[in-house]
Amino acid sequence: MTPEDFQILKAYLCESKSHRWIQENIMKLPAPPNGGGYKAMEVLHRYGVKADGKGILNEVNVTPENILDLLNSLYSNEEEINSEIIYIEGALISKSVNSYERNPRARMKCLAHYGVKCLACGFDFEKVYGKAGKGYIEVHHLLSLASLKREYTVNPIEDLIPLCANCHAIAHRKSPSFTLMEIKAMICKS
Numbered sequence: 001m002t003p004e005d006f007q008i009l010k011a012y013l014c015e016s017k018s019h020r021w022i023q024e025n026i027m028k029l030p031a032p033p034n035g036g037g038y039k040a041m042e043v044l045h046r047y048g049v050k051a052d053g054k055g056i057l058n059e060v061n062v063t064p065e066n067i068l069d070l071l072n073s074l075y076s077n078e079e080e081i082n083s084e085i086i087y088i089e090g091a092l093i094s095k096s097v098n099s100y101e102r103n104p105r106a107r108m109k110c111l112a113h114y115g116v117k118c119l120a121c122g123f124d125f126e127k128v129y130g131k132a133g134k135g136y137i138e139v140h141h142l143l144s145l146a147s148l149k150r151e152y153t154v155n156p157i158e159d160l161i162p163l164c165a166n167c168h169a170i171a172h173r174k175s176p177s178f179t180l181m182e183i184k185a186m187i188c189k190s
């Protein structure tokens with residue numbers, strides 16, 4: 001990735017700049033009001049960035065090293081793992097666990113912090129599957145009783161962790177899910 005491409009991605013994904021702004025201020029090309037951001041759009045499309053990516057990495061610390069992994073991870077957690085409905089002391093917490101795992105902004109902050117390897121077993125999708133696995137990882141929401149309040153806001157670093165598909169599936173084999181320590185202990189014993 002060229003330094004200019006990085007600046008363009010950062011401006012769009014982190015700073016919510018418009019195509020026209022990027023074209024004028026980073027690419028130093030004229031950008032007339034009608035359709036003037038076309039050149040900038042071309043660069044973003046080359047990296048698979050869609051219109052809904054604008055500002056999606058707001059407050060995420062991006063570097064030329066992690067930005068491609070983060071981009072590849074953007075849409076990789078769409079699969080539905082059986083939703084869980086939690087009861088505490090008789091009260092129904094209606095929000096499904098997985099809704100937190102699919103929040104793209106929270107996902108990105110989590111992955112910018114932890115990277116895209118499985119936190120339980122260290123599995124690295126790119127290492128095993130090559131290009132097709134680059135940036136692929138699932139994000140798991142660690143539930144704790146304390147976190148299950150009605151006005152709960154997810155903390156992307158304390159409450160979310162990256163897990164490979166296997167460890168993630170195992171985590172959800174019980175409800176509330178197995179903790180990271182429990183999964184790690186299972187792996188060591190087997």
Ligand SMILES: [Zn+2]
Nearest residue numbers: 118121164167
């Ligand atoms: Zn794993």
Ligand SMILES: [Zn+2]
Nearest residue numbers: 101139140141
């Ligand atoms: Zn999960």
